[in-house]
Amino acid sequence: LATIRDVASAAGVSIATVSRVFNRSTRVDERTADRVWRAAAKLDYWPNNAARSLTTNRTQTLGVLLPDLYGEFFSEVIRGIDRAAQQQQFQVLISSSHAHADEVVAAARSMRGRTDGLIIMASDTGCSEAVGQVSRGVPVVLINPSCKFIECSSVGVANFDGAFSAVQHLLRLGHREIAIIKGPAGNIDAEERLRGFREAVAVAGWEPEAFLEVPGDFTERAGYLAAEVILQKSPRPTAVFAANDYMAIGLLSALHDVEIEVPQQLAVVGFDDIAMAKYLSPSLTTVHVDLHKLGERAVQLLLAAHRSGEKENCVREVLATSLVVRQSCGAAGSREPILLKQGGVNYFS
Amino acid sequence: LATIRDVASAAGVSIATVSRVFNRSTRVDERTADRVWRAAAKLDYWPNNAARSLTTNRTQTLGVLLPDLYGEFFSEVIRGIDRAAQQQQFQVLISSSHAHADEVVAAARSMRGRTDGLIIMASDTGCSEAVGQVSRGVPVVLINPSCKFIECSSVGVANFDGAFSAVQHLLRLGHREIAIIKGPAGNIDAEERLRGFREAVAVAGWEPEAFLEVPGDFTERAGYLAAEVILQKSPRPTAVFAANDYMAIGLLSALHDVEIEVPQQLAVVGFDDIAMAKYLSPSLTTVHVDLHKLGERAVQLLLAAHRSGEKENCVREVLATSLVVRQSCGAAGSREPILLKQGGVNYFS
DNA sequence: TTGTATGCGTTATCAT
């Protein structure tokens, strides 16, 4: 593989000139530059990024640390990250399966020297020191921060508000026996959504303690298994708020299997509005979250910090949610003619 | 940020010793090593990977070039790649939105010096020279190779076989008017699936020319719009083979909107078996592809080439497909009790 | 406009 020296000698110039041509740093004589480009093309030369970042101390790369890659949730966030990064000529170094604090620290370390900054998603509480330790050297942006006390920019989702409005909607429809399928313990999103559920109940003048809370872990399986608990309670709930869509989907499967009609016999609401939600039957009423934007904003905050010399004060953003009323909660919900509603534009964008 | 020199002086040793401790290369006196670890911990030191890879010429990173990141297809492939890479202590550098040949070349170049190898997915035909040019310097593995003539390892999907068996199934159910919604022109997957469709028809003793072929581009929208064309044809088709699941989903939406019953009035079969397929109503009969394994095998082939000094002969693998018969094609298909079938294990793994 | 020379943080090859 050709180096800058090969090109220099092939073009009859010094390596400094070759460097200048590739970096467009100083004015170079047009004919000299031309010779350089030719030589480079012939030798199939392109600067070695490892060497380049060693001298410049910039990598044009940002690292992304995720707990997992499964499902539409992460998929969409990554897509947002990738697009925003690409727009700024940045590359993306991904590393997943980091649930615990020590794994996050290890992954962050192993990226040292390869990234200009880190986007970390660690929804499990107890990652505080981990992030604190990591964020000393490199600018860090948190997605769905699990701790409010860290000095670190972050972008999150209005979990509380979303859950609150979803449950409020059920209450307004007349439901008085509402169950929740909770997310995993120690997960900040899960806890906030639970808080929103309880608050909506309390504000409506009821006792949250009287409402059934079924444990779950954000997997479809948990939603499926929750069905039994819910159906056995007496008086039987007339509505269920699942803390995420996958659990709602599992619940719908179970209800289908035991031939319980949704929403007539049991109303169901989810959270996240993954792509699948509108294709289910009945289509799923859920809390919409702009996951793409979540990733995009994380990148923008990170690059802002990176450019301002990392000394900026930390910025904390929270993305608003909106309730998407479909069929699974009864009443107003209807199956929308999916495509026609979008007009002529490509609705994938 | 601390460097190896800081640690060396803090521990009262030379930088060579620090390097040795971190690389476990030579035997180092236990007490000396201990001093080094302590000093490193105190200074929060970790080797700079850019510098390391400059001298070792290894990056422990593999690059992934994709045309897009949208949808479950890419999501699952990436997940397979990430897991396999992580298992081998490799990191993953992602770059998407590379539809055209020149973009692939540019992306590959911009990764020079940061990766030990490249996984490229460029299903568009005409990327031959691009890949040929790229694969000179770095080991490359192609996913769904668009050209059989390149000297390069690859792992693909049995598109032809999958389409063939899907259409054969429809023919066996008695359908004689079958339409296909095609994938984008120039896409190798789309072309192979079309070929499988035609061949199945021909083998059954019919004229492929007499069967309706509706253009599409793998998007849901295309499937939705195809409905009109299909329903207007006379005699009206009794079955449709969509070249991927997203188009099948779009078609199902349209049929729902105009109140055509599936499968009674029109049978539908898809391709890919994305997670959503089994939750649709009716659940979608489709050709299953192990996308996770696709990514995994790509990594394994790449690392094998990387370790063997890149001089190995190219290996070409093709992953088999299997038809998953559900409700949308009528007859045998039934809605399976999704979770119960999986037993007690976590079926996400 | 162009060339020379230094340093980036490491690993690896010699020494000792």
Added chain:
DNA sequence: ATGATAACGCATACAA
């Protein structure tokens, strides 16, 4: 077992 030092490929301050 440990230390000195030469690469690695490039950017850049300085000199010409």
